[in-house]
Amino acid sequence: MDAQIKLANVTLKFGKFEALKDLSLLLESNRIHGLIGRNGAGKTSLLSLIAAFRDTTEGQVFIDGEPVFENADKMLQVSFIYNKDYKEEYEKIPQFLEFPEYYRPNYDKEYADYLLKRFKLPLDKPISKLSKGMQSALNAVIGLASRSPITIFDEAYVGMDAPAREIFYQEILADQAKHPRTFILSTHLVSEMDYLFDQVVIIDQGRLVLNEDYETIASRGASITGAADQVDAFVAGLKVLNEQKLGGTKSVMVYGALSEEDQQKAQQLGLEIGPVSLQDLFIHLTEEVH
């Protein structure tokens, strides 16, 4: 199910306000893309353009080379899952799921039934009466079982407790292995979800900051752990993103790849070198300059 997404010089305005500013981006097919950005960065705006919920002000969004807006075939390939308001949804889950089953060409009812059981969702209550976390789990079921070539989850975990979120993440990985598709996961739970991402997109104030594969990002900085005084001496002069101390041991995140020489020096000092965390990198790359 190949589905490549391309944004070419996309600007989106609400009145005079530019939510997205001349943004160009290529999202490779059959990968899990993590989309992160601070509140108001433009994540939902960007996703709503990919799902053709609205049109761009300038520039264009393409799926497999075709403009997506008002393109019924392409729109059918995209599932955009977000926090819907179910206050007035009086149907029960089985009736409600008849819609995606009819409308989504790859919908797998057996898989949906399995997921409903895994999330322990009640089938006999109106959806409006389900808890917020249960409603989110229902959204996850629809998104996963639809198996759309492009599946977007926009902060779809809201209200789910930790075990439910764990099930959600496990199912994304397991089903992606069996039925690869293009996932976009927009999230604020960066440290909890980073292991899911093949590729990471960071946007800030409507502009693209970074679009790289996870491994490349992890090598953009380093964590250095060891005896506190030795770590301090080692990182002197480096750009420190974050530090944690436990007794005499210290762990420091630095920005910038370490040179061969630095790595050897660290080894001689008995310091442990690891990858930088995406969360620390994200905070650093989107922090306000004072």
Ligand SMILES: Nc1ncnc2c1ncn2[C@@H]1O[C@H](COP(=O)(O)OP(=O)(O)OP(=O)(O)O)[C@@H](O)[C@H]1O
């Ligand atoms: N319909 C709208 N009318 C006017 N401004 C809007 C509209 N939708 C979004 N915006 C503005 O566009 C900017 C980006 O909003 P968007 O919802 O895309 O951000 P986000 O990254 O998803 O934020 P969050 O993480 O808080 O959900 C914000 O400043 C927001 O106020």
